[in-house]
Structure formats: C-alpha cells, structure tokens
Amino acid sequence: MSEYITLGQTYVMNTYNRFPIVIDHGEGVYIYDNQGKKYLDMCAGIAVNALGYSHKGLTEALKAQVDQLLHISNLYYIPQQIEAAKLLVEHSIFDKAFFCNSGAEANEAALKLAKKYGKRLRETKTKVITMNHSFHGRTYGALSATGQTKYQKNFTPMMPGFSHAEYNDIESLKALIDADTCAVLIEVLQGEGGIVPGNKAYLKEVEALCKAYDALLIVDEVQTGIGRTGTLFAFENFDIKPDVVTLAKALGGGVPIGAMLCTSKADVFEPADHAATFGGNPLATTAAKVVLNELINTDLLEQVKEVGSYLEQELYKIKQEFSLVTAVRGMGLMQGLVLNSSPKDVVNKCIEKGMLVVGAGENVVRFVPPLVITKEHVDECISILKEALAEL
Numbered sequence: 001m002s003e004y005i006t007l008g009q010t011y012v013m014n015t016y017n018r019f020p021i022v023i024d025h026g027e028g029v030y031i032y033d034n035q036g037k038k039y040l041d042m043c044a045g046i047a048v049n050a051l052g053y054s055h056k057g058l059t060e061a062l063k064a065q066v067d068q069l070l071h072i073s074n075l076y077y078i079p080q081q082i083e084a085a086k087l088l089v090e091h092s093i094f095d096k097a098f099f100c101n102s103g104a105e106a107n108e109a110a111l112k113l114a115k116k117y118g119k120r121l122r123e124t125k126t127k128v129i130t131m132n133h134s135f136h137g138r139t140y141g142a143l144s145a146t147g148q149t150k151y152q153k154n155f156t157p158m159m160p161g162f163s164h165a166e167y168n169d170i171e172s173l174k175a176l177i178d179a180d181t182c183a184v185l186i187e188v189l190q191g192e193g194g195i196v197p198g199n200k201a202y203l204k205e206v207e208a209l210c211k212a213y214d215a216l217l218i219v220d221e222v223q224t225g226i227g228r229t230g231t232l233f234a235f236e237n238f239d240i241k242p243d244v245v246t247l248a249k250a251l252g253g254g255v256p257i258g259a260m261l262c263t264s265k266a267d268v269f270e271p272a273d274h275a276a277t278f279g280g281n282p283l284a285t286t287a288a289k290v291v292l293n294e295l296i297n298t299d300l301l302e303q304v305k306e307v308g309s310y311l312e313q314e315l316y317k318i319k320q321e322f323s324l325v326t327a328v329r330g331m332g333l334m335q336g337l338v339l340n341s342s343p344k345d346v347v348n349k350c351i352e353k354g355m356l357v358v359g360a361g362e363n364v365v366r367f368v369p370p371l372v373i374t375k376e377h378v379d380e381c382i383s384i385l386k387e388a389l390a391e392l
C-alpha cells in the first residue's frame with residue numbers, strides 16, 4: 001500500500017489532498033483497497049458511479065464496444081452517440097444534445113452557446129450571471145462562472161463578463177440582470193457549495209426573469225442530474241423549464257463523458273462553432289446508453305426516491321442524537337450532514353471504520369452513493385456514522 005503512496009507523491013502532480021488508501025477494485029456498492037479492506041461507498045467517485053461497481057450490464061456492454069470500436073471522429077455519424085442523444089431528448093424537455101468529456105467542458109459549451117445566443121440579438125448581450133457559492137468547474141470559463149473566490153485566487157484575472165448573485169435571493173438577481181444578460185447559470189441544488197437546495201418559488205422567479213430579459217436559463221446538473229435526486233434531472237422537482245442543462249459525472253457510470261442539452265430556441269451552434277475530439281465517442285456513449293436505460297426502463301428512479309428519503313430520515317435521527325450536527329440538507333441520494341465544524345474529522349473517522357464519504361463546503365459531510373444503494377446499505381452507513389461521531 002505505502003509503495004503506491006510514495007510513488008504517487010513522486011510522479012503525480014499534487015493537486016489533491018489524498019487519503020492514504022490505495023483503491024484496488026469495487027463490487028456492488030463496496031470498494032476494496034489493495035490491503036483487502038472493504039469500504040461501503042457513500043461517495044461513488046463523487047456522484048459518478050451511478051450503477052455501483054462491476055455492474056454486469058455496463059461492463060458487458062463496454063467490453064463488447066471495446067471489441068467493436070473504441071473511438072472515431074465526430075466527422076462521421078456515430079450510432080451509439082445518436083442513440084444516447086435520442087434517449088436524453090426523448091426523456092426530457094430538450095431537443096438537441098452535444099457531447100464532451102467532463103462537467104467543466106459541458107459548462108464551457110453552455111457559456112459559448114449563451115454568448116452566441118445573445119450576440120445574435122445584440123452585440124453587447126454577452127453578460128452571464130451565476131450564483132455565490134456555486135461550483136461550475138476548473139477551466140477558465142467555468143472557473144470564472146464559479147462563485148467561490150477560494151478556487152480563483154491564484155489564477156486571476158478571471159474572464160470578464162461574469163457577475164455573481166446571492167443564491168435563493170431574487171432581489172440580488174434583479175439588481176444584476178439587464179438587457180445585456182445572455183444567460184443565468186445556476187445549480188438547483190448547490191453541491192460543492194455545501195448541499196444547499198434552491199427554493200422552488202425563487203427558482204420559478206429566476207425562470208421568469210430569464211424569460212423577461214430573453215436570457216437563457218442554464219441549469220448545471222453535473223452533480224444533480226442523471227437520477228441523483230429521484231428524477232432524471234433535478235430541475236424537474238422545481239417545476240421549471242431551463243433552456244439548457246449541463247451533465248457529466250453519473251452519465252457514463254464511471255466512463256468520462258459530459259453533455260449539454262438545449263431546447264430548439266437555444267440551438268444556435270453551427271459547424272465549427274464548438275467541438276471536442278473525444279466528445280460522445282462510441283465507448284463513452286455506450287456507457288451513457290446503459291446508465292440511461294437503467295434509469296428510464298427499470299424502477300431505479302423510484303428506488304432512489306425511496307432510499308433517498310430513508311437516508312434523509314435516518315440522518316435527521318443522527319442530528320437529534322449528536323450536537324455536532326446542526327442540520328440535514330439535500331434531495332434524494334444527495335444529502336449533506338451540516339456540522340458545527342469542518343467535516344474533516346468525521347470523514348477520516350468514517351474511512352477508518354470502512355465507509356467512504358466526502359466533504360462539501362466548509363462544514364458539510366456529503367453522501368452521494370451509487371444510485372443502486374438499498375435501505376440495508378443505509379442502515380450500515382448510519383451505524384458506521386454513529387460509531388464515528390461517538391468517537392469524536
């Protein structure tokens with residue numbers, strides 16, 4: 001184990017505060033390190049491994065695709081990509097899909113789409129409003145959109161044209177939006193910012209303001225999308241109709257893929273406006289098709305709703321029991337335990353006791369397990385969490 005830790009520190013750039021464990025393989029909702037220690041995975045690669053590990057349907061489809069064709073350029077029609085796009089379009093309010101490789105890239109695509117949408121109406125209609133405490137990724141456009149200076153401070157100047165409103169505060173958005181606004185980019189449930197749900201009435205007003213100013217409403221569903229909250233897209237819980245959504249993480253069930261979906265109104269890209277060499281390649285879109293089919297054609301979404309509310313209810317009981325816990329926030333299988341301190345000690349204790357969880361914001365322990373998790377796994381999670389909290 002320590003051999004890889006030393007080698008990793010020698011050869012891999014120091015961009016993560018890594019935990020001192022070396023992961024070997026996964027099975028169902030469990031991960032095993034290379035010493036054979038088993039962990040219940042309530043993190044899922046940070047909301048990625050939707051179908052858990054070694055999912056038969058996913059691995060078999062991928063193995064077959066490896067034998068057939070790994071990659072081909074978007075200069076040609078790619079059946080797997082077209083089928084994945086068809087699934088996304090036919091099960092959403094959107095009309096077109098663009099594929100890329102990550103959440104940041106999906107947001108870059110959406111920002112470019114919004115600028116072009118605005119410029120077609122008026123040259124100066126290029127301003128984008130996002131929210132404080134949001135997170136949209138690490139590339140320059142996405143980082144400039146992100147409403148957290150801690151991620152930006154070593155990399156200024158940020159790109160021009162962005163301003164940040166207070167989340168869940170419509171007056172703050174009203175003060176910023178004007179005829180030169182081409183888009184509002186928002187998470188309906190802030191993830192990295194600390195698992196903060198949007199208020200339904202607020203989000204309806206955001207939608208109305210976007211309509212009034214002819215600005216695109218872009219919902220970043222990189223973390224919340226693809227079943228995480230019990231619906232295919234989290235915005236469905238808020239009775240709003242975005243013009244654009246961005247996706248990544250769970251869409252490939254572990255294979256890197258990102259996507260942007262838009263309605264015909266926002267479908268302004270033409271050839272050469274935007275591209276990605278690997279975007280929507282046969283391997284990645286084969287994975288997306290399996291994940292989407294599981295969500296659309298089985299009762300998995302119902303299970304996410306049921307197990308998600310069970311997890312939420314059990315976390316509330318934890319809150320009653322431990323004064324360290326001040327609140328429970330979240331939706332479906334995206335839950336946060338809010339602490340009166342940094343989540344670091346709780347996360348470390350849980351890992352020591354055989355459960356992977358991850359922090360969010362300044363004081364939140366985040367639970368974003370595989371979507372295939374059951375109530376029995378939740379019971380196991382709660383019992384480990386209790387033991388961990390009792391020892392702190």
Ligand SMILES: Cc1ncc(COP(=O)(O)O)c(C=O)c1O
Binds near residue numbers: 102
């Ligand atoms: C809401 C949101 N948007 C964008 C991103 C960036 O995604 P990626 O790391 O795939 O670029 C993340 C990652 O955590 C996210 O949570």
